[in-house]
Amino acid sequence: xxxxxxxxxxxxIVNYNAGELLLNCIESILNSxxxxxxxxxxxxxxxxxxxxxxxxxFQQIKLIENSKNLGYCDGNNIGIKNAKxxxxxxxxxxxxxxxxxxxxxxxxxxxxxxxxxxxxILSLNEKDILQSTGNMIHLFGFGYSRDVGIIDQNQRNKIxxxxxAAGTCLFxxxxxxxxxxxxxxxxxxxxxxxxxxxxxxxxxxxSYYVPNSIVYxxxxxxxxxxxxxxxxxxxxxxxxxxxxxxxxxxxxxxxTLFLTDVLVWLAYISKGFLMAKIKAEINIFKNKxxxxxxxxxxxSKKIITDIELIKTFPDTISISGNSDGRGSxxxxxxxxxxxIKAKKKIISEN
Numbered sequence: 001x002x003x004x005x006x007x008x009x010x011x012x013i014v015n016y017n018a019g020e021l022l023l024n025c026i027e028s029i030l031n032s033x034x035x036x037x038x039x040x041x042x043x044x045x046x047x048x049x050x051x052x053x054x055x056x057x058f059q060q061i062k063l064i065e066n067s068k069n070l071g072y073c074d075g076n077n078i079g080i081k082n083a084k085x086x087x088x089x090x091x092x093x094x095x096x097x098x099x100x101x102x103x104x105x106x107x108x109x110x111x112x113x114x115x116x117x118x119x120x121i122l123s124l125n126e127k128d129i130l131q132s133t134g135n136m137i138h139l140f141g142f143g144y145s146r147d148v149g150i151i152d153q154n155q156r157n158k159i160x161x162x163x164x165a166a167g168t169c170l171f172x173x174x175x176x177x178x179x180x181x182x183x184x185x186x187x188x189x190x191x192x193x194x195x196x197x198x199x200x201x202x203x204x205x206x207s208y209y210v211p212n213s214i215v216y217x218x219x220x221x222x223x224x225x226x227x228x229x230x231x232x233x234x235x236x237x238x239x240x241x242x243x244x245x246x247x248x249x250x251x252x253x254x255x256t257l258f259l260t261d262v263l264v265w266l267a268y269i270s271k272g273f274l275m276a277k278i279k280a281e282i283n284i285f286k287n288k289x290x291x292x293x294x295x296x297x298x299x300s301k302k303i304i305t306d307i308e309l310i311k312t313f314p315d316t317i318s319i320s321g322n323s324d325g326r327g328s329x330x331x332x333x334x335x336x337x338x339x340i341k342a343k344k345k346i347i348s349e350n
Contacts, residue, residue, distance in 0.1 A: 006036035009102065010085030010174075014075035015051050016044045018093035021218060023050070025093050026058050034102035038062060040079045044069040072167070072189035077182045080174075088177060090170045094218035096124055097169075104213035105171040108159050115206050116172045116197060118165035119213035120152070121145075128152050131217055134162030134209030135193065137201075139253075139313045139339045140260045141237040141244075143194035148318065157211050163313070164197020165207040169215045176205060186290060190229065191236035198244050201309055202302045227276045230268065235280035242284070243294045249306040252349060256342035260335060267331055310346060315339040 011029060015022050026039060039061040043051035045068060055063045064078060076090050087109075089102070097119075105117050121132040132145035133156045143164065147155065165171075170193065180200045183192050197207050241250070241257070250257075268277040284291070315336045 006034065007087055008085040009034065009037040009087045009089060010040060010079075010083030011037055011089040011091055012040045012042065012076055012079030012083065013091050013093050014042045014044060014072055014079065015046055015054075015093045016069065017046045017048045017050065019048055019050050022054055022093040023057060025091070025095050025097075026054060026061065028096045029091075030058065031099060032097060032102055033099050034106070037102070038083070038085060040064065040082055042066065042075045042079045044071070044075050073183040073187050073192050074185050076192075077185070080177060080182060083174065085174060087171065087173050090167060091215075092168050092217065094124070095169060096216040098214040101169075101213045101215055102171075104210055108208060108210040108213070109171070109173075112159065112208055114173065114176055115208050116165040116170060116176065116200055117208050117210050117213075118162070118171070119169055119215045120156075120209070120211045121166060121168055122152060122214065122216050124216040124218045127216060131219060132166050132168070133211070134160065134207075135166045135197070136163035136314055137194060137198055138317050138335070139310060139315075139342055140257065140335065141194075141241040142317060142335070143191060143237075144318050146318070154211070156209065159208055159210050162207050162209045164193055164201075165209075167193035167196075168217050168219075170196075176200075179203060180205060184294075186239065186287070186294070187236050188232065190232040191240060195236070195240055195244075198240065198309075199298065202244070202298065202304050204303050227273045230271070230273045231276040231280050234264065234268070234277055235283050238280065238284050239291060242291050243298055245295075246299055246306055247295075249310075249346060252346045253342050256338045256345075259338055263331060263334055267328065307347060310343060313339075313343075315343070 013025065029039060041051060041054060041061050042064045044066050051063060051065065055061060064082060066075065080088060101119055105119065108117050118134065123129040123131055128151055130147045130150050130152050133147045135143055135145050137143055145166065180196065180203060184195050187195055200207065265277060268274055317332050317335050
């Protein structure tokens with residue numbers, strides 16, 4: 001297939017001080033087997049000049065320089081609005097792709113149809129260590145990556161449906177984005193992909209893991225394991241719960257959500273991130289009117305009910321407790337038990 005015969009793919013990269021990682025990312029994309037693509041680099045006022053160096057080295061890219069830091073969500077939204085491709089990839093700047101990555105994603109799209117697709121994601125620094133074999137949505141709003149931190153032995157070697165596609169590298173069509181809507185500006189960053197995939201599944205648009213498409217990723221190159229990152233994760237987890245469930249579903253979960261929150265408080269205190277949790281709660285309270293409006297909007301659009309989706313959510317969970325990927329066994333075990341209890345109540349009372 002020649003360049004002219006291939007559908008145009010718009011690859012959107014939001015940059016904030018990614019340094020050499022950004023240049024390496026774009027160079028790997030340009031060395032892909034797939035040729036008909038445009039690269040849109042959206043810069044959130046980087047101070048390291050990485051975006052300018054990138055434009056100098058790769059003049060064919062389209063550079064959009066924001067006048068302020070719009071975050072991950074609106075940064076990507078600007079890229080999407082400027083994209084000309086029939087297909088769109090949202091990609092982090094701290095990634096390196098294998099040459100056939102995009103062809104494999106296309107192959108999966110042709111086989112399974114309209115949906116959202118993600119590759120196998122491996123560590124850039126330890127190339128045999130998995131970062132994600134598909135991401136999953138948990139009943140209590142947690143999003144997590146399967147198999148994170150373990151050695152890649154090609155354990156999951158078939159294309160399969162997952163909870164949501166990782167924002168690290170997400171492939172879909174511009175037509176699908178029009179149906180789902182843009183990334184949620186309120187979220188700003190972190191949990192944006194959880195929200196996007198959750199909204200998609202409510203419309204009957206599902207996400208898939210494509211093992212033969214390989215992308216390497218540094219992971220959290222800006223905030224790493226910081227109080228600020230934990231603030232965004234918790235604030236946006238609460239936001240997703242409050243906007244994605246019907247009032248009836250939420251009421252049935254009220255007790256288990258309270259108990260989950262107790263566990264989260266304890267976890268944040270143990271990590272020294274108490275203020276992050278407090279700030280997240282305050283922000284949610286301050287924006288209760290925005291949240292209420294968003295909940296009504298999403299509820300009115302649902303094609304797939306809460307119960308149908310909840311049945312697909314796993315009870316087991318793997319929330320990483322440390323930067324090396326090890327999880328908190330006690331936390332994960334308790335959350336799983338509460339999930340089983342909540343599901344039983346929701347489904348039995350339907």
